[in-house]
Amino acid sequence: MKFEKYAISEAIKKNLAQLGFKRPTDIQFKSIPPILKGEDVLAIAQTGTGKTAAFAIPMIDRIHRKKGRQRVFGITCIVLVPTRELALQIGGVFAALSKHTRVKSYPVIGGVEQDAQIARLQDGIDVLIATPGRMFDLIHQGFIRLDSLETLILDEADHMLDLGFIKDIQAVKRMLHRKHQTLFFSATINPEIKKLAFSQVKSTAIRISISPDDPVAANVSHAVLFVEMDDKRFFLERFIKEHWDSKILVFVRTRVRAERVAKAMERVGIEALTIHGEKDQEERSLVLSRFKEGTVNLLIATDVSARGIDIPDVNYVINYDLPDKAENYVHRVGRTGRGSHKGVALSFCSTEEKERLEEIRQFLNREIEVVKIGKNDYDFTLTLSSRKTGAEALIEEHEAWIRSRRRKKS
Missing domain, CATH: 3.40.50.300 (P-loop containing nucleotide triphosphate hydrolases)
Known part of the structure; x- marks a missing residue:
């Protein structure tokens, strides 16, 4: 099925067309529907198969539609990533896919001055893409609040968990005051990390595995x-x-x-x-x-x-x-x-x-x-x-x- 047939906003369809995306990849095809429904998802797919768009498209659509119905305040979605480069890249994907929508996204990373980041946060955003260190610094300073958070996304989830970020993830979850959605995306995951990942999602979470016997794309x-x-x-x-x-x-x-x-x-x-x-x-x-x-x-x-x-x-x-x-x-x-x-x-x-x-x-x-x-x-x-x-x-x-x-x- 082509993206133009999906029940997503016309602005997103236009953005996808301008980026040359006509049909969803396998991971996008299997991930977008349950994410749109608000279900937890744990997805494993090869590198280069479009995992970022698999969660960005439904998240942008949900936030865009919600802001069309009611006034929304605060950060609705957080994407946690292990590296600064990945945060900036995902920020670029969200920016490209959310043009002409009501959705505002912004990447926050360490290694740079925080003043510009604080100013942007104070202007108001819907989606925060962040590395854990800088995010927690700004939380403790009172510049990031999680009262409105509905979705927590971990990209390169195995690396996040393997590096010991599980305590940071659990700390974020403890700050949430409402029922929320959790999405885990990665290219590889071993049995020990998989068990840890499952402990952070609902028992009803959708589990998606694309080409598990060949973790590298055929190309x-x-x-x-x-x-x-x-x-x-x-x-x-x-x-x-x-x-x-x-x-x-x-x-x-x-x-x-x-x-x-x-x-x-x-x-x-x-x-x-x-x-x-x-x-x-x-x-x-x-x-x-x-x-x-x-x-x-x-x-x-x-x-x-x-x-x-x-x-x-x-x-x-x-x-x-x-x-x-x-x-x-x-x-x-x-x-x-x-x-x-x-x-x-x-x-x-x-x-x-x-x-x-x-x-x-x-x-x-x-x-x-x-x-x-x-x-x-x-x-x-x-x-x-x-x-x-x-x-x-x-x-x-x-x-x-x-x-x-x-x-x-x-």
């Missing part, structure tokens, strides 16, 4: 290259130079690694941006903006950018370092192949990381295609279906690089 092709740690930067250089026009997101383990890899690329004439927790919020926002706009096509990131960030047209995700947790692989590679777009996830795996690779394979419940280097260093095979021609060129370049290194050693 993403996976490949792994076995390469020793000291050689990774050379492989990355060759790959980037074979794909100059592509947008490439590289994940590393630590902020120190991010800066080192960026400097290594810059030494060979490749401009790179970095994003990690050591940068202040203004700098992180500027980096993401430049990468999204395409002024620089290489971003090197820690897992601060692996959760929920929607960056348009990322062609490749490269796991320069394999993640410590298998589920983080899903969130990393979910930055490509979003919506109807195709993407490639390439992992560099050193000898000491092979155990992590096996954990990832088991978590995905699938094999990962392998870029093999034969015993004689010239026996190459590759099955990167989405970009085979470019990858074959990469191999030819690497073969030449091996020869040049041998000549230098001799």
